[in-house]
Amino acid sequence: xxxxxxxxxxxxxxxxxxxxxxxxxxxxxxxxxxxxxxxxxxxxxxxxxxxxxxxxxxxxxxxxxxxxxxxxxxxxxxxxxxxxxxxxxxxxxxxxxxxxxxxxxxxxxxxxxxxxxxxxxxxxxxxxxxxxxxxxxxxxxxxxxxxxxxxxxxxxxxxxxxxxxxxxxxxxx
Amino acid sequence: xxxxxxxxxxxxxxxxxxxxxxxxxxxxxxxxxxxxxxxxxxxxxxxxxxxxxxxxxxxxxxxxxxxxxxxxxxxxxxxxxxxxxxxxxxxxxxxxxxxxxx
Numbered sequence: 001x002x003x004x005x006x007x008x009x010x011x012x013x014x015x016x017x018x019x020x021x022x023x024x025x026x027x028x029x030x031x032x033x034x035x036x037x038x039x040x041x042x043x044x045x046x047x048x049x050x051x052x053x054x055x056x057x058x059x060x061x062x063x064x065x066x067x068x069x070x071x072x073x074x075x076x077x078x079x080x081x082x083x084x085x086x087x088x089x090x091x092x093x094x095x096x097x098x099x100x101x102x103x104x105x106x107x108x109x110x111x112x113x114x115x116x117x118x119x120x121x122x123x124x125x126x127x128x129x130x131x132x133x134x135x136x137x138x139x140x141x142x143x144x145x146x147x148x149x150x151x152x153x154x155x156x157x158x159x160x161x162x163x164x165x166x167x168x169x170x171x172x173x
Numbered sequence: 174x175x176x177x178x179x180x181x182x183x184x185x186x187x188x189x190x191x192x193x194x195x196x197x198x199x200x201x202x203x204x205x206x207x208x209x210x211x212x213x214x215x216x217x218x219x220x221x222x223x224x225x226x227x228x229x230x231x232x233x234x235x236x237x238x239x240x241x242x243x244x245x246x247x248x249x250x251x252x253x254x255x256x257x258x259x260x261x262x263x264x265x266x267x268x269x270x271x272x273x274x275x
Contacts, residue, residue, distance in 0.1 A: 004176040012185050019189050019212055023196035028204050035208050038189075042215050049182070049226045051234050054218075061241050066211065066248050073252045074204060077259050096198035100191045107187040117179055117227060130226060131234050139231045140238070147235050154242045161246035168253035 007048065015041040028074050032067060039063040051131035175227070182223030189216035203255050203267050207248065214244050 018041065021034035039062045046055035129135055140147050189212060196209030218237045225233020259265050 002176060008177045008181060012181075015185070016188055016192070019192040022205070022208055022212060023192055023200065028202055031205050031208055035211065038212065039215065042219060045182075045219060046222055048177075049222050051222050051226070051237075054222060054234050054237050057238070057241060058218075061245060062211070062215070066245060069248055069252055070204065070208065073256060076256065077265065079202070079204065079265075092199045096195050099198070100195045103194065104187060104191050108184065130229075130231065131222075135231055136234060136238070139235060150239055154239060157246055158242065161249050165249045165253040168250070168257050 004048065011041050011044055011048075015045070028079050029071070032070050032074065035070075036063055036067050039067070046131075049131075053131050053133050053136050055131075179223050179227040183220055186216045186220040186223070189213075189219070201267050203265055203270075204252075206267070207251055207255075211244065211248070214240055 015038055018034045018038040022031045022038065025031045025034065039058060043055045043058040043063070046052075046058060139145055140151055142148075193209040193211075193213035193216065196212065197206050200206055200209065218240055221233040221236045221240075223233075225231065255265055258270055262270060264270070
């Protein structure tokens with residue numbers, strides 16, 4: 001077992017464990033902190049997958065901006081105390097876990113994981129430069145590739161987000 | 174040869190996605206439901222990047238950039254809606270908030 005395989009299994013167990021903590025914790029603040037751990041582990045996964053820019057963006061956008069927003073709303077609504085919400089898992093939990101097992105089975109029995117993926121065309125060179133800022137930027141603004149138009153549409157989406165959150169924050173909706 | 178097979182990453186992404194689905198199904202706190210949606214988005218991002226590396230192509234990472242932008246906008250709007258609901262009803266239990274159900 002080489003080092004990278006060992007690293008994969010350690011990181012995978014941490015990410016699955018923190019994801020389970022997000023779901024199972026009754027206290028939303030603890031769920032949020034487990035989610036931060038999950039985001040950081042995923043950033044490490046992106047580093048091992050030679051996606052350096054995405055790893056940095058993951059830490060900045062998800063672990064920084066989005067989690068601050070989550071914690072801010074939890075504190076604002078005073079939901080941090082345990083048992084602030086009376087969560088009764090009645091019939092829902094066993095049914096959900098049954099459906100989840102069926103879903104995992106359906107995915108594990110589907111094409112790529114059973115028959116194997118087609119042979120990889122990745123070389124050491126493409127992996128080394130796979131996710132640098134230069135590679136991403138050249139691909140994003142290259143006129144021969146389809147990413148420039150979605151990039152501009154994303155700015156409209158963010159504008160809609162800004163306007164929408166201002167409208168929602170008005171006193172009378 | 175890749176050190177860790179891509180299938181491992183795909184299976185991990187599927188497991189994380191399923192944990193997120195379970196959270197959406199059984200939790201009643203909408204903030205935790207949002208966190209589980211973020212979990213699912215991240216699982217899909219992991220799958221995109223693993224497949225992008227497998228095929229030696231940058232397109233997988235381009236999709237992830239756009240998913241991150243959409244996730245940021247979605248969280249801002251969603252948490253704004255939660256705060257607005259809390260100001261109107263003094264609770265955010267999703268079993269109590271059923272305005273659009275009938």
